[in-house]
Amino acid sequence: MIRSEWFFWLVGAVFLIMAAQMAGDRTNPKRHGSAAFWGLLGVAFVYSSWVADGSAPAEPLGVAVLVMICLGGFGFTGKGVPRTTDDRERTELAARWGNRLFVPALTIPLVAVVCSVLVAKWSIGGEPVLEDGSETILGLGIGALIALGVGMWVLRERSPSVPVHAGRSLLESMGWALLLPQLLAVLGAIFQTAGVGTQVGRITEEVLPDGQRLAAVALYCVGMAVFTIIMGNAFAAFPVMTAAVGWPVLLVQMDGSPAGVMAVGMLAGFCGTLVTPMAANFNLVPAALLELKDQYGPIKAQAPTAAAMLGCNIAIIYFFAF
Amino acid sequence: MVVLLGVVVVVLGFATRRNPLLVVGVAGIATGLLGELSPAEILRAFGDGFASSRSVTIFAITLPVIGLLERNGLQQQARTLIGKLGGLTTGRFLMLYLALRQLTAAFGLQSIGGPAQSVRPMIAPMAEAAAERRNGGRPLPEPVREKVRSHSSGADTVGLFFGEDCFLAIGSILLITGFVNSTYDTHLEPLSLALWAVPTAVCAFLVHGARLLRLDGTLERELAAYEAAHGTGNGAGHAARDAARISLTKDAATRTGTDTGRGADRASGTTGEGAE
Structure with missing residues (x-):
């Protein structure tokens, strides 16, 4: 059975790899704060697995969340200058690849839909292939992975560090806003309890x-x-x-x-x-x-x-x- | 009554545009203390809440592939594609997307769209390209571009919200049946709830679709007003924008003079940092 926790670990691992890259990125004036923020987020994603099933205390995670709030809230995160293509190069590349560029982009929703409609009903040896109730999350995660494979194949990109770097610059430009939805869910829960x-x-x-x-x-x-x-x-x-x-x-x-x-x-x-x-x-x-x-x-x-x-x-x- | 002070903190914080992370952190701690939770319980609430809400952040896993496609010209290709469809204005294009989003969501395909999956890589660049064609092929001035992008996201969200409830097995329908059937000891069928969502879905398409069609006129007026204030886009205004860009970013200096805007945006730092 494919479990949703595996995907949370994968997301956590992606954050950790990106944090390690950020720590060494001298174009980012706030590289230490950025690396600390995203690294902590990666660790929190993985540690949460044991909080969710009750086998680890939630307090350390709460402390980590408060530290992330301070890092993001008091402006300790920043972003580097991405090594990427400029507009002229992109226009040329777009002319070269043409509509093939849409194939990986459309793979994500396609796989997500197939997972939540079809694969969700499959089971092997009485055990469902996808964890019950997590079909949508898993569909998105599997879709993104397959799309990455398809994209690297279509664009003849051999080095996995290229998409990781490109993803990191998107992550840096979003910044701490990425953490906000989760925090607001926390606030909603506290409102309810209080x-x-x-x-x-x-x-x-x-x-x-x-x-x-x-x-x-x-x-x-x-x-x-x-x-x-x-x-x-x-x-x-x-x-x-x-x-x-x-x-x-x-x-x-x-x-x-x-x-x-x-x-x-x-x-x-x-x-x-x-x-x-x-x-x-x-x-x-x-x-x-x-x-x-x-x-x-x-x-x-x-x-x-x-x-x-x-x-x-x-x-x-x-x-x-x- | 005193626990409502936490709500006041949030409203004041967002209204005065404080950093949202700090607003939420302070409001959470304050509400917890006012609700007589101990500090350890508050920490636990933060931890448990984070752990159980990780699914809303999982879209981050799509960023590497989106980034790879963008550096290979995905957005430029989206523009080229829309540029070939002559009659498609921004408003008409977004109205089509709204219809598609509502219909697919009504059949249970909510994950087909979304800000990371469809709006950023495809829908927003296409909507911008349609507006640029109306602007004589010139890049859009910033306020207009912001409006087009905001409406791209808006069409996606409105389509999702007022489409998904026509589907039986969606969270909100199951919440209603679960809550009502267990609390009041009665029996509600998901199917009848889903059918009751149809009139609202139709209204939503009419209301938001009409607004999107009117958006074309609004954009045209704003473009005309901008032209009047800043010249024809090839003169002084353009030079000033180029100069501003160079001061914003080192790598802008290496860019060519063609003004397509997007690259400069990224460097100028918009989201979190820019909003404070």
């Missing part, structure tokens, strides 16, 4: 007007969106808002359609995800990957759609779910 959800539910119950259907629907949807903006994740908002408004008021008191209210309510939460920096993997990571000056660029592009869709979702529940 009882932020219960408080928000209590406040929502207090402002709930009695017996007005439109107001109750709007409160449920807006509540989902606002709570998602705070937590960065509609999944965290759903149980709280459903317990506070959705179930007792919209379903029990006003007799709505359970499937309609719940499904569309969740989508109202997604409107919040579109506009919150807390959902870093959807909003801030793309900004970093696309090397935008304004890290809120994607949020600004999505905000009007999010507002309109919130209105649509309220209308859909109000008109069709009762």
